[in-house]
Amino acid sequence: MSILLSFLLCVTQAFGTELTEDDDETNCKQVIEMLNFQTTEQDKDFRFIKREIAVLKEAMEKPGITEIIGGIGYIFGLLGISYYWHARNLLQARKK
Amino acid sequence: MHISDGVLPLPVILGSFAVTAIATSWSVRQTNPENLPKTAVMTSAFFVASLVHVPLGPTSVHLLLPGLVGIMLGPSAFLSIFMGLFLQCILFQFGGLTSLGANAVMMGIPALLAGPIFRLMKGTNLSSHIMAGAISGAIATALATLILALLLVSAGEDFIGVGKIAFAAHLPIICIEAIISACTVSFLYKVRPAFLNIPLAKQSK
Numbered sequence: 644m645s646i647l648l649s650f651l652l653c654v655t656q657a658f659g660t661e662l663t664e665d666d667d668e669t670n671c672k673q674v675i676e677m678l679n680f681q682t683t684e685q686d687k688d689f690r691f692i693k694r695e696i697a698v699l700k701e702a703m704e705k706p707g708i709t710e711i712i713g714g715i716g717y718i719f720g721l722l723g724i725s726y727y728w729h730a731r732n733l734l735q736a737r738k739k
Numbered sequence: 740m741h742i743s744d745g746v747l748p749l750p751v752i753l754g755s756f757a758v759t760a761i762a763t764s765w766s767v768r769q770t771n772p773e774n775l776p777k778t779a780v781m782t783s784a785f786f787v788a789s790l791v792h793v794p795l796g797p798t799s800v801h802l803l804l805p806g807l808v809g810i811m812l813g814p815s816a817f818l819s820i821f822m823g824l825f826l827q828c829i830l831f832q833f834g835g836l837t838s839l840g841a842n843a844v845m846m847g848i849p850a851l852l853a854g855p856i857f858r859l860m861k862g863t864n865l866s867s868h869i870m871a872g873a874i875s876g877a878i879a880t881a882l883a884t885l886i887l888a889l890l891l892v893s894a895g896e897d898f899i900g901v902g903k904i905a906f907a908a909h910l911p912i913i914c915i916e917a918i919i920s921a922c923t924v925s926f927l928y929k930v931r932p933a934f935l936n937i938p939l940a941k942q943s944k
Contacts, residue, residue: 706790706831714826715783721822722779729772 645681649674740803740887740909741789741827741842744835751893756840762817762847769814777934778815781808785823789833793911800912805846805883806876807920809853811934816850817843841890849882857924861935868928868935869921876920880913881906 652674747755770778785804792799809816821843827833834842853875860871888902927934 704832710830711787711790714786714830717826718782718786718822719779722775722782726772726775729775 645678649677740800740883741834742838742845742890744837746894747838747841747890748893751890752837752840755844759821759840759843759847763821766815766817770818774812774815778812778819781811782819782823785820786826789827793915795908795911800908802912803846803880803883803916805850806853806879806916807923809850809879810857810872810875810920810924813854814851816854817847820847820850845886845890846883848886849879852882853879865925865928869925872924873917873921877913877917880909880916884909
């Protein structure tokens with residue numbers, strides 16, 4: 644997109660005035676400056692995005708409330724089942 | 740303080756799994772089924788305790804609670820800690836599956852020892868209970884640090900160096916655990932003293 648824009652700029656410049664070699668050089672220098680400026684802006688954006696990704700990765704590794712509740716549920720479930728079996732055996736022994 | 744995968748050599752891994760299997764089956768046999776709800780609560784407390792981080796310079800260490808688990812549960816402590824560690828490994832990826840045996844030995848043996856130590860020092864009044872709770876909490880955590888240093892020695896580290904670093908890093912945790920154990924014991928002494936009378940082994944009827 645920027646290349647197209649700079650090409651159009653050069654072309655309109657060419658049709659507008661009588662071209663000399665100095666004019667050509669100035670226009671190309673301007674175009675190169677614009678491209679460099681655009682690249683630095685994009686670099687800043689990329690660096691910002693990379694930092695965000697790193698922070699996100701770190702946050703994903705931490706255990707959340709879901710895992711905690713799941714683990715506590717497992718513990719109470721397993722021990723609850725064994726407690727149930729014990730109670731069942733007691734009841735059956737009492738019935739006899 | 741959990742050891743990750745790939746640190747320990749194979750003989751140590753196999754040996755620690757063997758010790759864990761024996762200790763877990765012994766612990767299961769010694770468990771009185773009446774104590775299962777209390778075991779569930781202590782296992783959950785141990786499971787969640789590792790999320791409490793104490794910042795230490797660039798890194799942080801986390802709370803362990805082997806002392807309190809040992810005081811409250813007695814012989815069932817090893818089963819409780821093994822279950823807690825297994826679920827932490829699966830759900831939180833704390834420590835590896837291959838080093839589960841080593842982690843269980845590291846935290847379960849001090850917990851098993853904390854019970855008898857507390858029972859010996861218990862005494863009859865509140866202040867001796869508090870002192871016993873604090874000391875067994877501190878000793879259990881210190882023992883866990885010692886076993887960690889021993890395990891890392893088998894991986895090829897220098898014992899004195901690793902021991903010093905591990906102990907220095909966990910010194911705040913040892914103090915915090917002593918305080919937590921003492922506070923819990925004092926609360927239970929006032930509210931439900933029956934919870935503190937754990938037999939050392941299952942009485943056969």
